[in-house]
Amino acid sequence: MRHLRALCAIADTGSVHKAARQLGMTQPSLTTQLRRIEQAVGGQLFNRERTGSRPTPLGRTVLTRARPIIAEMTELIREAKDAAGLAGAGPGVRLRLGSTGSRAVPGWLRRLHNRLPDTDITFQADVSANTLLRMVAGNQLDAAFVHEVEGSPLRVPDGVELRVLVRREPQFVAVPATHPAARAGRAVAVAELAEERWMVDPSVDGDWDGLRRVFAAAGIDPRVVYGDYLSAGDLVAAGEVVTPCQPTSQPRPGMSIVPLAGDPLGVRLLVGLRTGWGPGAEADAVFDDLRASYEEVARSSPAYARWLSTRRAPGPPVMV
Known part of the structure; x- marks a missing residue:
């Protein structure tokens, strides 16, 4: 499973470097692991190009088989934890969140802990918004707070719906x-x-x-x-x-x-939610607490507060 996850990470990120960061490994270690996998299957799985790593025909064949196995194993582990009560609480009282870097995240989590004291809240950080959205689609996360750079649209997988938190945040x-x-x-x-x-x-x-x-x-x-x-x-x-x-x-x-x-230079701030996840009120709580946290850090940031003061009041005009 470790080898299959490594292959999928390289394919999904398009880069050994990005995949290593996602997996919590060093790039040399992942490169060595990839060579061993290629030796085991008897062929090259990725073409190393200037713009990144792309699956070879053999690589695509292996990935086609690997992805369902990983999805099934992930679901098996989740169901086993639910059955054993190892998730910290029973089914329906877990909340799995992810985010790219943002100063709004600590306040978001604090608000959710206060609002949902009996909920087991877990958090996953990643520099890649596309990776987090894939985790939402794969039922590894319930929601992810991500940013989309102007001119570089995110790849939104099936099974993910987006809510816009900020239409345009200046960088x-x-x-x-x-x-x-x-x-x-x-x-x-x-x-x-x-x-x-x-x-x-x-x-x-x-x-x-x-x-x-x-x-x-x-x-x-x-x-x-x-x-x-x-x-x-x-x-x-x-x-x-x-x-x-x-x-x-x-x-x-x-x-x-x-x-x-x-x-x-601007970005759009988004929350990716798993389609059909939870009651509407729960999804609304996740979004509303993030919005409140973002407004708090926006006003407490001197340069941003001054920038906002030159726009229409009250509050950050970029908020939806």
Whole structure:
């Protein structure tokens, strides 16, 4: 099962690097595992291309058999836990949530714990929105809070319905606190950052494509380095890079959060729900508590609060 899950993860993410992060492994370890699997089946399962890993004809054949096995095993484990009472509570009182990174998540979970004290609430984080939506479709999650970058639509699988939390959330930029853009107290044009090194996480669905479109529209070709957003803050504070960020991001010593002039980069915030999941009131509670948490962090983020104050009141106008 471990080998089959690894193959599906590589196929689903289109990248050994992304699959390794999803599985909690290092990329070299997953590469070694893939080689062993290919040796066992007697052929190459993926073509390693510049844009990622794509299944070979043999790979597609193996994946066709692997996916039903994984789905059946997942359902078997779920039913066994329900029967044994190992899920922390009986059937119908579990809530399985997932999300890409957001400062709204802790408040969301806190509200749900208060609202549903007898419910066993579990949480899954992943940088890939598409992966989380597939988990909803596969009955591994009940709901997932994800973002969709403009121009890079998510692949919404059958069995998932979407609710729009925010129609358009502008993306800001994190810059060193000593940068002129931070001291100016105004939105900064992308062209003003043409000489900076930009850091982007290519494993986050749509982020790199969206940023490239912004660069092209501004007529610039800045230096780009790849990394993860968890370490980006330290590099920004050290004056090494600038990086796109959510408007709800908080400044920190050495780092400031600045809007981009004209809001050229935006995302849509969505909640993916498993079709037919739970009573309508339960799904409404999940959505309403997330909305309240998002509004809270939006107002507590200095740069975003100022940005919102220039739009119509009351409250964040981007909220549905």
